[in-house]
Amino acid sequence: MERGLDIRNSTVMVTGATSGIGREVAKTLAGKGAHVVLAVRDLHGGAMAAEAIRKAFPEAVVEVGPELRLDDAASIRAFADTYRKQQRPLHVLVNNAGANYISDGVTADGVPLLTQVNYVGPYMLTRLLEPCLRAAGHARVVNVSSVTHRYGVIGNPAAFLSSSNSTVGGQYPATKLANVLFTYELQRRYGTQGIQACAVDPGSVATAIYRDSKLFSAQPLKWIIEKLYAPPWDGAAAVVHVASAPSWGAPAPPRGRSRMLAEWPPHMDLQQTPQWFFARGLFALPIITHFRGPGEGLLNQLRMYGWAAKALTLSALDWPLRRVTNGAWGSGTTAVPSAPTSYDRGLSTALWDLTADKCGLSRE
Template sequence: MELLGILSPPWWLLLLLLPALLLWAMHRSPWEPHKCPADLTGKTVIVTGANSGIGKCVAMDLARRNARTILACRSQERGQAAVEEIRAATGNPAVVLRLLDTGSLASVRAFASAVLREESRLDVLVNNAGVTGLPFAITSEGLEQTFTINYLGPFLLTNLLLDLLKASTPARVVNVSSFRHSVGTADSAFLTGQRCPGGYDAAYNSTKLMNVLFTAELARRLEGTGVTANALSPGVVSTSIMRHFSWPVRALFSLLRPFMKSAEQGAASTIFCAVSEEAAGITGKYFDSSCRLALPSAAARDAALARKLWEASERLTGLTEQGHPPAPPPAAAGAA
C-alpha cells in the first residue's frame, strides 16, 4: 500500500510528464512556418530531393504559398506521386516534376538547361537532396558518389542557375547542411576518391562541411547582386535518409525516433531561410535547427579553405572551361 501511495499522483504524473516535456522542448522551434504570412504568388522555386522527407515538406509549404513549385527528383514514380499529393493538399496546380540526379553532372546539366529554357524566373533554390550510408564508389564521371550527390552536384546546379537567380532578385539560395559539419573534413581529394574520409558517417559529415564552405564563398561572390545564400541544420530528423544502412543500425534509429523531429518539424529551418522576412538580406550565414543564427565550426569559417574548395570544384565540374565569371578579389580583412 505504501508503494502504491508513492506511485500515485503527483509523482506518477511527474514521471509521465518529464519525458513528454523533454520531447516537446527538443522539437519546439521559436519560428513556426504556419505563422509566417509570406506569399509567393508569381514566384518560382526549386526544391531538390522533394519526393519525401524534409524536401517534400518544404515543397508542400512553398506550394501553399502559391509559388510555382518545381520538384527536382531522381525517381519519376516517387516524384510524380509527391506532385499529386502536394497539388491535392494545397490546391496549387503549378506544382511540377523535373527529373534530377545530383549524383550525375550530366543530369545536373540537362536539368539546368531545361530550367533555363522553360522558366522565366527563379526566386528560391533549395539544395536539399542528400544521402548517407552509401558505399565508397566512383561514378562513370570519375567522382565519388556520396560527395557528388551531397555537394558537387548542388555546387554545379547552383552555378548553372545563377544568372536566372540574379535576373529574379531578390532571390535566395538555401543549402541544407547539418550540425554534423563540425566533425567533417574538407579535403578536395575526397571528391574524386583519391582519398577516403574513413566511413559512411565521415563522408556525410565532410559533405555537410563542404556545403557550409560553399555557401560562405557563394555569398561572397554574390555580394551586391540581390541574391543571398545561407546554410542550415534541420536538426535530428526522422526521415528515410538512413535507408542505406544495415538493419541493426536502422533498428536502433527506429528506437530513437521518439526523440527526433518529424520531417515537418525538421523542415522549419529550411522554410525560414527560404521565405521569412527575418532572413531577408542575410547572406553567408548558418542557421541552427531552431531557426537562429549560429556560429559554424572553425573549419567552416575558414575563408581560404572555402576558396580552395571552390576552385577545385570548378575544375571538377568544368565551370572554368566554360568561361565562368571570375571571383571578386577577397577583402583584405577576410584573408585566412
C-alpha cells in the same frame, strides 16, 4: 545586406522532393503561394508528390521538372539547360537532396558518389542555374547541411574530391561541411549581385536517410530515431523558414579558436560578406554551436566525444520538447555560428575552384 522576399508568386525549386524533408518543404511553400518546381530523380514519385500537394492545397501551382540525378553530371546539365531555355526566373533554390549510406563507387569524373550527391551535384546545379537566379532580381540559395558538419574535416580539397578515404571523421560530415563552405563562398561572390545564400541545419529528423545504416537500423538507435526524432513535416520547418522569411536579419558572428579566425573581421566583414547558418530548437544552443571542432591529441579527442554525447542527447530531446509543449519551446529558427573551419576563406576558395574544374565550369 539581404533584400526582402515575398514568397507569394515566387518560383521555388526543391531538390529531393519525393519524400522526407524535401516533400514537406515543397508542400508548405506551395501552400504559401509559391510556384514550386520539384527537381527529382524519380519522376513517378515526383508526380505522386505533386498530386498530394495539390490535394492539400487545391490552388497550389506545382510542377515536376525533368529527371535530375545529382550523381550524373550529364543529367544535371540537361536539367539546367531545360530550365534555362524556359527563360523564367528562379527566386529560391533549395538544395535539399542528399544521401548518407551509399556505395563507395565513383563517378565518371572520379568523384566519390557520396561527395557527388551531397556536394558536387548541388554546386553544379546552382552554378548552371545562375542566370535564372540573377533574372529574379534578388534570389536565395538554401543549402541543407547538418549538425554533423561541426566535426567534418576537409584537410585537402583535392583529396576530398577524389577519395572517400581522405577525410578524418567520416565522409558524410565532410560533405556537409563542404555545403557550408560552398554557401559562404557563393555569398561572397554573388551576394552583391542579388543572390543570397545560407545553410541550414534541419535538426534530428526521422527520414529514409538512416535506412541503409547498419548502426542506425539496429536497436536501440532505431527506436530512438522512430520514436524521438521529428517527423519530416516538423523537420522541414527550419528550411521553410529560411526559404520564405521576408528577411534573414543579421548573421551570427563566428565562434571558436581557430587559425582561420585570427584576423576576423578584416578579411570577412559581416556587413560586406554576411554568412548565414541557421538552426532550430536545441540545435541552436551554445552547447552545440560553440564546439570548436575536432583536433589532434587526447584532450581534443575527449572533448570531441563529450560534445558528440551531448549532441546525441539533445537530438533525442529536441522533438519531444516541442511536442509536449505544443511548440512553445524549441520551435524558433535562428542564425547561429557554424563550425570554425567553415569560415576558412582559403579552404572555401580552393574547394570552389577545384570543384569548378571537376564540373567543367569557370572558376569565376
